[in-house]
Amino acid sequence: MTAPGEQSAARDLAAAVAHRSYGKLIALLCCRIRDVASAEDALAEAFASALARWPRTGCPVNPEAWLLTVARRKLIDLTRRRRSGETAADELVVRSELADGDAGETPIPDRRLALMFACAHPAIDVAVRAPLMLQVLLGLDAAMIASAFLTAPSTMGQRLVRAKQKIREAGIPLAVPEREQLPARLEAVLDAIYAAYAQGWSDPSGTDVARRELAAEAIYLGRIVSDLLPEEPEALGLLALMLHAEARRAARRDAQGQFVPLAEQNPADWNAAQIAEAESLLLRAGARGAIGRFQLEAALQSAHIHRRRTGEANGEAVLQIYDALLELTHSPVVAINRALVLSELRGVSAALAALGGVEIDARLREYQPYWAARAELLARAGDLAAAREAYEIAIGLEADPAVRGFLQRQLEALTRRS
Amino acid sequence: MQYLLMIYSNPDAFGKMPPAQQQQGIAAYQAYTEALKQARVYVGSNRLRPTSDATTVKVADGKSQVLDGPFIDSKEQLAGYFLIEVPNLDAALSWAARCPGASHGTIEVRPIWQ
Numbered sequence: 001m002t003a004p005g006e007q008s009a010a011r012d013l014a015a016a017v018a019h020r021s022y023g024k025l026i027a028l029l030c031c032r033i034r035d036v037a038s039a040e041d042a043l044a045e046a047f048a049s050a051l052a053r054w055p056r057t058g059c060p061v062n063p064e065a066w067l068l069t070v071a072r073r074k075l076i077d078l079t080r081r082r083r084s085g086e087t088a089a090d091e092l093v094v095r096s097e098l099a100d101g102d103a104g105e106t107p108i109p110d111r112r113l114a115l116m117f118a119c120a121h122p123a124i125d126v127a128v129r130a131p132l133m134l135q136v137l138l139g140l141d142a143a144m145i146a147s148a149f150l151t152a153p154s155t156m157g158q159r160l161v162r163a164k165q166k167i168r169e170a171g172i173p174l175a176v177p178e179r180e181q182l183p184a185r186l187e188a189v190l191d192a193i194y195a196a197y198a199q200g201w202s203d204p205s206g207t208d209v210a211r212r213e214l215a216a217e218a219i220y221l222g223r224i225v226s227d228l229l230p231e232e233p234e235a236l237g238l239l240a241l242m243l244h245a246e247a248r249r250a251a252r253r254d255a256q257g258q259f260v261p262l263a264e265q266n267p268a269d270w271n272a273a274q275i276a277e278a279e280s281l282l283l284r285a286g287a288r289g290a291i292g293r294f295q296l297e298a299a300l301q302s303a304h305i306h307r308r309r310t311g312e313a314n315g316e317a318v319l320q321i322y323d324a325l326l327e328l329t330h331s332p333v334v335a336i337n338r339a340l341v342l343s344e345l346r347g348v349s350a351a352l353a354a355l356g357g358v359e360i361d362a363r364l365r366e367y368q369p370y371w372a373a374r375a376e377l378l379a380r381a382g383d384l385a386a387a388r389e390a391y392e393i394a395i396g397l398e399a400d401p402a403v404r405g406f407l408q409r410q411l412e413a414l415t416r417r418s
Numbered sequence: 419m420q421y422l423l424m425i426y427s428n429p430d431a432f433g434k435m436p437p438a439q440q441q442q443g444i445a446a447y448q449a450y451t452e453a454l455k456q457a458r459v460y461v462g463s464n465r466l467r468p469t470s471d472a473t474t475v476k477v478a479d480g481k482s483q484v485l486d487g488p489f490i491d492s493k494e495q496l497a498g499y500f501l502i503e504v505p506n507l508d509a510a511l512s513w514a515a516r517c518p519g520a521s522h523g524t525i526e527v528r529p530i531w532q
Binding site: 122173 | 421506508510
């Protein structure tokens with residue numbers, strides 16, 4: 001019999017280790033054999049053993065090393081069960097690692113970065129990179145990921161299985177790429193993390209726990225990359241961008257759950273610590289002297305916040321950032337936001353002219369912010385009928401009821417004017 | 419791991435080139451093959467005759483059907499292959515990018531079932 005206190009101590013420790021070291025352990029288990037799925041199975045079995053054993057024997061001093069040793073033994077069992085020519089070779093690899101990596105005292109090396117580069121490898125489908133990272137590095141289950149990415153759980157499960165199989169069978173290396181390939185490959189890693197964050201950020205009802213957690217997990221992944229690659233300005237830029245957005249998460253809804261645009265938010269509702277961290281990351285990134293998309297986007301956030309806090313007009317600086325961003329990305333979304341700034345600085349007709357240039361993009365026809373921006377500019381230009389029509393389309397395209405409500409109020413205000 | 423680099427390209431393009439350019443193309447493949455051998459990753463390679471010389475065979479209900487032409491009728495056809503032995507997909511992809519076929523066509527990289 002074990003005392004209930006020891007039971008719960010073991011459970012708490014296992015949960016804490018899972019939280020802080022899941023990805024580290026998976027990365028170590030699969031770094032040589034590249035078999036992510038087997039590593040996940042082996043680690044799950046090791047955690048089950050820990051929960052059965054620790055209450056009786058007491059918690060180990062180095063629980064990570066304990067779990068790693070047990071998981072490596074399980075991995076040998078797993079590969080033996082599926083024995084064929086190839087897995088016999090895997091078994092030898094795992095055995096040799098078990099022999100030289102058994103010491104409980106040595107600190108566990110961090111191979112998570114290598115694993116992230118494998119998850120965001122160009123040979124892996126772009127759409128599955130972010131979900132794959134969330135599962136492999138953080139241990140999130142397929143159902144939760146599927147819900148956050150608006151996908152059927154079975155579909156998401158299949159995609160994840162296929163991606164892990166591709167890593168193993170196509171020989172995708174679990175390694176940090178060589179210097180010359182690093183920038184392009186790092187961009188894919190950062191894009192995947194940002195995609196996870198964006199899914200977490202959209203949160204239509206403001207109450208979706210899976211999505212809110214996803215934003216926090218994406219920030220956690222961003223921290224891993226910026227900790228392990230502290231010299232890479234874009235890694236710092238991405239973390240700064242996510243922290244800036246996160247700092248204003250609560251402020252974008254009022255007490256009734258209605259959408260509050262940035263211009264009307266109360267700076268006192270922002271998370272000052274997150275903003276301060278984002279600003280210092282951005283400074284560090286800027287000192288490296290290599291500008292990039294994420295640094296520019298974070299700089300925009302920084303400029304908006306500065307204006308709201310100090311009341312200083314900084315439109316020209318904001319426009320410069322948009323110019324640089326547009327040149328770098330050619331994104332229609334950037335073009336729209338740039339046009340709104342342009343309307344403040346150079347007048348509505350200059351903005352509408354700039355927006356006219358992006359109109360041709362077919363994707364924009366179904367992009368709500370394009371129509372909302374257009375409506376706002378047309379309203380300011382005095383073309384109320386065309387503005388109303390653009391608002392109608394924007395409202396029809398919006399899935400978030402809070403944002404839809406905001407747009408409807410804009411339209412009502414416009415109707416009162418005419 | 420072994421990977422097959424399959425070169426897909428438009429078979430008509432080569433025939434339409436002036437002889438000097440054809441020579442240049444062939445020399446590029448020879449240099450590439452030499453580089454693979456120098457790096458000790460070369461296992462084998464072959465250039466295939468055009469799809470006009472291809473014949474397709476299929477057995478259905480115990481009867482063999484023989485047809486003139488390639489399996490898939492498409493503008494780009496399998497023109498040749500290199501079989502290489504490298505540590506991982508990244509190494510295979512960087513060799514595939516150096517293959518002259520990557521510039522005049524597309525290389526499909528497939529791991530060998532081992």
